[in-house]
Amino acid sequence: MSPQEKPCYDEPALIHRAKQNDRTAQGELYEHYVDAIYRYMVYRTGNHAVAEDLTAEVFAKMLTSLARYEDRGLPFGAWLFRIARTRLVDYWRSTQRREAKTVVLSEELEVFLTNDALPADRQEYEDLLKALEYLTEAEREIILLRFASELDNQAIAMIVHSNPNAVKSMMYRALRKLREILTRQEQFYDADTEGRYGR
């Protein structure tokens, strides 16, 4: 499980050094996971500033709790994502609202996300984000953990407190649903719009 494969990345050694308060090792662990955590946060909150702040809090927790971390069957990445998930739930609780069924990306973020893409890619990207909104919360979470944060089913199961087979089944259903939405996108959105506003 490695969000960014690097040939010289030796995670156990880095964790050992980071526990000794080695700032370089802590920084390397941060560099290794920061994008994955940030993507998880930004696709779930739809807000760049909030995602950035939550990411900082996750790594602050990593720094304060690293001394207590021991790899007893829970890989470091899964441990970090569990912190992220807990922090996200705390955030929703503190803002007195549940996770929105559809994550509406802020306009600023949409511009930020599609800024450097080619016009064709940009449309495809926007369609994908829109299609994600039609998944359930659990489906969207495992899709994001798998494809945005590059985790495998084993790690995802540990993070969402499930088992790999259940994650695999849910992943299958989510992908099938997504393909259906993306294949018949215009038809699907028209029907959905009628369903929402046509009555």
Next chain:
Amino acid sequence: MSHDRDDAQFSDVAVRLEGLRRLHLSAADRQRIWRTAYSYAQRGPQTSARRQGLTGSFLRLFASSLVVMAFLVTSVVWASTQSLPGDALYPLARGFESAQLALTPAPQRAEVELQLLNRRAMEVRQLIHHQRPVPPEIIIEISTAVEKMITAPESFGGATVVRGHLALQEEVLRRVVAQNPKSRAAAVVVGSTAAARVSLQPLSTLTSSAIFATSSHPAFEPERDQQSIPPGQNQILPDQGETPGESHRLPPQEQMHRVRNKRYPARI
């Protein structure tokens, strides 16, 4: 990322989803987030601080509540110990006494019973001082305790100790009789207590005149309601065939027994 069967089956969707990874933080953003994380770690995350604040407030509130509760409980217990028969808190005080008696080991139980008997005497004195009626239950209770003492004086520290306590009870009961001359039960118990006290005297000090003196003591012959009670029947209701005026010459234990049975007749 490992490509398994699902990814192969849904490769078109998977390829599009991999586009989500295009999102990267800029170097400046990374630096900023790392600095923020470090500062949070130094002073503790804001949420944790807030949660700690809430926990602290809860603990303070809980501790304050405990102190208030302890104060209230102490006050009620203290007030109940000062209560007299007829007061609202008196049953609570009696409950504490029962618990104290139940928790006392058998060897020390007699001593506690004597303490409680003295407390009854003190309560009776206070009731009389405040011109309040003495409930008959208290008289019965004193009578029972006195009987218990004279039955087995050695359990209560010997004849000398028991005599001292009997004298105290006798003095208190005389006050009851003085306050309420119609209290036949009190009069009987006074007489029997006095007789018991005398019967516990060492033989060398006992004289027949001393024994008969207890029976003719004024307290033993309280003022009667002349219209309702005939002379000689002022203590207890005599049994059939018993000569009126004979009952007060019965042994003290028998007199007390009759007082109790008259009030709480045995079920047959």
